[in-house]
Amino acid sequence: MQWLSEFAEILLDTLSDVLPIAAILFGFQFLVLRRKVRHLKRILAGFLLVILGLAFFLMGLEQTLFPVGKLMAQQLTDPQFLGIDVEAFRDNIATQWASYYWVYLFAFTIGFSTAIAEPSLIAVAIKASDVSGGSINPWGLRIAVALGVALGISLGAFRIITGTPLHYYIISGYIVVMLQTLFAPRSIIALAYDSGGVSTSTVTVPLVAALGLGLSATVPGRNPMLDGFGMIAFACLFPIMSVMGYAQLGTWYARRQQQAIEE
Amino acid sequence: MLSNTFVDDASSTLNPLIKAFYESIRDLLPIVVVIAFFQLLVLQQPFPGLLKMLGGLLLVVLGLTLFVHGLRIGLFPIGENMAYDFARKGSLPWLLLFAFALGFGTTVAEPALIAVANEAAEVAANGGMIAATDQAKESYADGLRLTVALSVGFAIVLGVYRIVRGWPIQYLIIGGYLGVVVMTIFAPREIIGIAYDSGGVTTSTITVPLVTALGVGLASSISGRNPMIDGFGLIAFASLTPMIFVMAYGILL
Numbered sequence: 001m002q003w004l005s006e007f008a009e010i011l012l013d014t015l016s017d018v019l020p021i022a023a024i025l026f027g028f029q030f031l032v033l034r035r036k037v038r039h040l041k042r043i044l045a046g047f048l049l050v051i052l053g054l055a056f057f058l059m060g061l062e063q064t065l066f067p068v069g070k071l072m073a074q075q076l077t078d079p080q081f082l083g084i085d086v087e088a089f090r091d092n093i094a095t096q097w098a099s100y101y102w103v104y105l106f107a108f109t110i111g112f113s114t115a116i117a118e119p120s121l122i123a124v125a126i127k128a129s130d131v132s133g134g135s136i137n138p139w140g141l142r143i144a145v146a147l148g149v150a151l152g153i154s155l156g157a158f159r160i161i162t163g164t165p166l167h168y169y170i171i172s173g174y175i176v177v178m179l180q181t182l183f184a185p186r187s188i189i190a191l192a193y194d195s196g197g198v199s200t201s202t203v204t205v206p207l208v209a210a211l212g213l214g215l216s217a218t219v220p221g222r223n224p225m226l227d228g229f230g231m232i233a234f235a236c237l238f239p240i241m242s243v244m245g246y247a248q249l250g251t252w253y254a255r256r257q258q259q260a261i262e263e
Numbered sequence: 264m265l266s267n268t269f270v271d272d273a274s275s276t277l278n279p280l281i282k283a284f285y286e287s288i289r290d291l292l293p294i295v296v297v298i299a300f301f302q303l304l305v306l307q308q309p310f311p312g313l314l315k316m317l318g319g320l321l322l323v324v325l326g327l328t329l330f331v332h333g334l335r336i337g338l339f340p341i342g343e344n345m346a347y348d349f350a351r352k353g354s355l356p357w358l359l360l361f362a363f364a365l366g367f368g369t370t371v372a373e374p375a376l377i378a379v380a381n382e383a384a385e386v387a388a389n390g391g392m393i394a395a396t397d398q399a400k401e402s403y404a405d406g407l408r409l410t411v412a413l414s415v416g417f418a419i420v421l422g423v424y425r426i427v428r429g430w431p432i433q434y435l436i437i438g439g440y441l442g443v444v445v446m447t448i449f450a451p452r453e454i455i456g457i458a459y460d461s462g463g464v465t466t467s468t469i470t471v472p473l474v475t476a477l478g479v480g481l482a483s484s485i486s487g488r489n490p491m492i493d494g495f496g497l498i499a500f501a502s503l504t505p506m507i508f509v510m511a512y513g514i515l516l
Binding site for chain 2: 016020023024025029032033035038039044045047048049050051052054055056058061064068069072076081106112113114116117119120123124126128131167170171177178181187189190191193194196198226228231232233235
């Protein structure tokens with residue numbers, strides 16, 4: 001019976017998330033556009049499926065991967081597990097950054113795998129493949145984004161461990177993005193910029209936030225209130241670079257093949 | 264022969280569902296492998312309640328399958344149809360009002376944003392920026408939430424206007440980056456981390472498909488626009504403007 005009340009609570013949360021959106025959509029449809037909605041029944045069924053699906057999805061995650069993953073983030077960042085003598089390095093823990101290798105591996109793999117499971121990224125990949133007439137492979141795009149998130153989260157962990165200021169990383173990232181924009185094929189630019197915001201949603205945020213909090217609570221000299229933030233910003237920025245890089249590789253490869261044919 | 268056609272019929276109706284289910288399993292497999300690897304091999308601990316675990320995973324897979332199907336038959340079509348209808352109506356003010364309502368309305372009640380706003384109030388109280396009373400924290404969190412929602416509303420308006428006008432996206436985004444850099448110089452140190460993170464948490468799983476469908480629909484129904492070049496980019500604005508607005512909030516308060 002307990003799972004039923006749990007499910008009701010999650011369903012209610014999802015409903016309160018969807019209802020304002022539905023009200024805006026149908027309000028404008030009936031009051032401003034004043035047009036009959038084509039396939040109204042089908043669309044309503046779609047909304048119902050989205051609500052139910054998201055509620056099942058979240059409930060399943062809360063029962064399985066979230067608690068284990070969050071506890072894991074705590075245990076993996078524990079200096080005792082990592083074999084780091086906190087007392088000896090109280091003032092210069094940054095020199096011990098390499099001892100945190102399990103944390104980097106966890107950050108990389110959890111960033112990659114949560115991005116692959118992220119429903120909003122699946123949605124954008126489907127749309128991009130439809131719009132490009134199939135020339136953008138949804139799996140290629142998702143793997144490029146996931147690699148970006150993985151790199152971003154690992155670097156975010158490194159930043160918390162070394163205690164370096166967040167904005168240096170972000171501003172350097174912006175410069176790289178601007179340079180890449182000059183050379184990237186025009187048709188990928190908007191999609192690449194979008195992929196940053198898309199990759200951080202339902203699955204990624206809770207697990208990554210737990211990792212950031214765990215690290216900033218256990219690394220000496222870090223304050224969870226100040227240093228725990230920033231992981232999401234990294235996870236938003238790096239996919240922009242990796243997606244543009246993926247497109248640049250694609251055009252480079254196509255050009256090389258073209259040359260090989262001509263020769 | 265008869266049995267063959269029967270099998271074909273059954274498989275053609277079942278196939279899409281089985282395929283979708285299989286795809287959901289494939290999407291979730293990496294995260295299960297990662298968690299299992301660290302739990303069993305690195306931390307060397309057993310999984311608590313294996314049966315409950317499997318039941319939960321079945322729910323996750325089922326939920327993802329239903330969500331993706333609902334996306335295809337519900338969220339994508341309505342977003343695109345409304346974009347066509349707005350383009351045919353030809354009224355820019357109504358379109359921009361719709362864009363604002365969509366951005367503001369989907370963000371203001373977003374659970375992830377509420378959580379971040381509360382954390383930010385906690386940080387502000389610790390840093391002595393506001394009084395450490397529940398009332399002060401609550402009004403700070405509410406103000407922040409409203410700020411972010413306004414910024415997302417503004418972002419979607421700007422993004423839609425860009426699609427209508429056909430402006431290249433990179434100039435606007437680079438302008439936004441400059442805005443972030445300038446605000447970082449002046450913003451109180453405590454707020455920077457939260458501001459940078461607020462960009463990522465505003466775009467929820469339901470907003471993203473809708474807004475994407477709206478952009479792509481608009482770009483394909485306005486002549487001279489290319490859905491690939493002009494249709495995407497709304498999410499990019501929605502994850503950039505909150506950073507600027509939240510830092511402004513930190514400076515002004």
